[in-house]
Amino acid sequence: MARPEYRLRFTCKHPGCQEHVTFRYSTARDRSASFELSAYGKDGWLCSRHRNPDEVLSASNPETRFEAVSYDSHGRRFINHSGMVSGPGFKMFVDDFPEGTRLIVTARIELPGGATQEQS
Secondary structure: OOOOOEEEEEEEOOOOOOOEEEEEEOOHHHHHHOHHHHHHHHHOEOOHHHHOHHHOOOOOOOEEEEEEEOEEEOOEEEEOOEOEEEEOOEEEEHHHOOOOOEEEEEEEOOOHHHOOOOOO
16 A cells, blocks of 8 residues: 655745645655745745746846856855856866856847747
8 A cells, every 4th residue: 555645735926827836745744844834835935937037038038147256165166055067058167267257157048030029
């Protein structure tokens, strides 16, 4: 006989959004003690589209940019609390660069034929 599964489901709190997330636990005690219950139960959960809306690419927001500067801590270099940063098409091993190196990642969309959101 299969063990019961204890679920915790939240729907995005942004008006009209139906995105949801489900957390699964093997015991009711784990579900009751979960971070998700305390954090999202009190404040509500936002999906990735609504958590940081300026990062969502669209016809009206065709470009976004991320910047971080490397720093030394206890003899090691980090960017964003990591010694290695990667994304689509790039990898950066922070120790390969001097402290203060700036990582700039830009993402841009180009719609076919100069279309805009109203035209598509």
